[in-house]
Amino acid sequence: MLYLTFAIVATVWAAVVNGAYAADGTDASPPCSAAASIGVAHMSRKGVMTLRIRSLPPGPIGEGELRYAPGDPHYREIRQHLGRILPGQSKPVRPWC
DSSP, X not given: OHHHHHHHHHHHHHHHHHOOBOTTSSBOSOOGGGOSOSEEEEEOTTSOXXXXXXXXXXXXXXXXXXEEOTTOTTHHXXXXXXXXXXXXXEEEEOOOO
């Protein structure tokens, strides 16, 4: 089950980060800037960030939940991407363009 969850999250993450492409290899997605949000981030009182994100159309539909605890190698990068977020707060997750 853990592997299946990881595989689904990895697929969603790839779609979110890389965008969707048409069969001929051209970019078939709307401009990244057209999407204000790809989900919601919440920071727990202990500083753990939980991102509930979804892929953008027209690619495969997917959604996932990613968690980053302080000390995670990607924690700083994700926190910088989110901007100001304090423990107990939630905010939209903008796409990675």
